[in-house]
Amino acid sequence: MLRIVLAIVAVALASADQSAQAADAGKSLAELKQAYRRPATIPSPAQNATSQARVELGRDLFFDPRLSSANAQACASCHNPSFGWQDGLAVGVGFGMKPLGRHTPTILNLAWSEPYFWDGRAASLEEQALGPIQAPGEMNQPLDKTIAKLTAVPGYKPLFEAAYPGEGISPATVGKAIAAFERTVVSGKAPFDRWIEGDDHAIDSAAQRGFMLFNAKANCMTCHSGWNFTDDGFRDIGLKSEDIGRAKQVPGVPVLEHAFKTPGLRDLRQRAPYMHDGSLATLKDVIDHYDTGFVKRPSLSDNIHPLNLTDGEKQDLLAFLDTLNAENPPVTLPVLPR
Numbered sequence: 001m002l003r004i005v006l007a008i009v010a011v012a013l014a015s016a017d018q019s020a021q022a023a024d025a026g027k028s029l030a031e032l033k034q035a036y037r038r039p040a041t042i043p044s045p046a047q048n049a050t051s052q053a054r055v056e057l058g059r060d061l062f063f064d065p066r067l068s069s070a071n072a073q074a075c076a077s078c079h080n081p082s083f084g085w086q087d088g089l090a091v092g093v094g095f096g097m098k099p100l101g102r103h104t105p106t107i108l109n110l111a112w113s114e115p116y117f118w119d120g121r122a123a124s125l126e127e128q129a130l131g132p133i134q135a136p137g138e139m140n141q142p143l144d145k146t147i148a149k150l151t152a153v154p155g156y157k158p159l160f161e162a163a164y165p166g167e168g169i170s171p172a173t174v175g176k177a178i179a180a181f182e183r184t185v186v187s188g189k190a191p192f193d194r195w196i197e198g199d200d201h202a203i204d205s206a207a208q209r210g211f212m213l214f215n216a217k218a219n220c221m222t223c224h225s226g227w228n229f230t231d232d233g234f235r236d237i238g239l240k241s242e243d244i245g246r247a248k249q250v251p252g253v254p255v256l257e258h259a260f261k262t263p264g265l266r267d268l269r270q271r272a273p274y275m276h277d278g279s280l281a282t283l284k285d286v287i288d289h290y291d292t293g294f295v296k297r298p299s300l301s302d303n304i305h306p307l308n309l310t311d312g313e314k315q316d317l318l319a320f321l322d323t324l325n326a327e328n329p330p331v332t333l334p335v336l337p338r
């Protein structure tokens, strides 16, 4: 019965043109919508199951500049909620105001998105969190110094005890608490989600055409699949950057030269500029890149080829991407332990 209802909805929604494209993609509109449905719960690993005490401690640590040697930079300085948990810059700015080699990615929806970093060099959020604290170019503070500083703040002791009873203040508990907080940073419900759930008027017809293009002619879904619009795979999409990306972690695999982790596409409005090198300023630039702007080289993904999109189709794709922006509630800053 449900299937019949969905099929009727699909026919009612899809113009003849859209139906043809959905058929190209081998899926009905109803099946496509199902493939992009939001998950009901946030996963967390058994060794660091999410709890309120862990999330609150992790939020404090994420916003605490005392994790840096100069007491001047928190995780949130670069992963700033006002910029979709990024920084609005082409490449991050680290210790001593020196630019980093890569663009700051968002921390949105990372509970679903292993492994981490543009080149996938960290297997878990727990492991990743300890990287930037110690990195000389970022927060530049050795872990023993970090633990000594946190231990000297009386207010932190009961928070660690509540979150990780008997485990103390250690690199392991710092990494786990930050990871527990990050897993709660999930993009809110967007107009697209309401459409998926059956509100036919939640997105307009241009955006609906854009969704079909995304899944057929524009070929975006081969990499940007599922509710967070990524399969977390590594590909070379033909940006001009010389950075070899994933190939540094996994040498000897030609297709991993210049390959970077596929980012999710939610809340993009806040997240410009785009790509691991921050080289594309607008979403229009991104679409033009995929249409014709990429560099051809042996490592270029097989799924990147000229798209021959019309101006109208580009507009429709942009209209669709815009429906992935949620009206996220304001983020509350913690009052840090003293």
Ligand code: HEC
Residues within 6 Å of the ligand: 062, 067, 073, 074, 075, 076, 077, 078, 079, 092, 093, 094, 095, 100, 102, 103, 104, 105, 106, 107, 110, 115, 116, 117, 118, 119, 125, 128, 129, 130, 132, 133, 137, 138, 139, 178, 261
């Ligand atoms: C100076 C700016 C800066 C600071 C401070 C910083 N980051 Fe990052 N972060 C970056 C950049 C740049 C990258 C990408 C680096 C790369 O992939 O090589 C990144 C990557 C990440 C990723 C990987 C995201 C993904 O999609 O794989 C996570 C998670 C993350 N940072 C969390 C943190 C946490 C937690 C802290 C604090 C302990 C922190 N960052 C501090 C700039 C920063």
Ligand code: HEC
Residues within 6 Å of the ligand: 214, 218, 219, 220, 221, 222, 223, 224, 233, 234, 235, 236, 237, 239, 259, 260, 261, 262, 263, 264, 265, 268, 271, 273, 274, 275, 276, 277, 283, 286, 287, 290, 301, 303, 304, 317
């Ligand atoms: C072959 C796989 C693949 C295809 C096809 C693909 N993408 Fe991507 N996309 C990626 C990867 C990988 C990146 C990151 C590349 C980098 O920074 O080097 C990316 C980055 C992006 C970004 C920037 C996100 C950010 O956080 O900076 C946007 C927006 C985007 N893609 C949209 C699209 C759209 C729209 C299409 C279809 C026209 C598309 N992609 C097709 C793999 C793909």
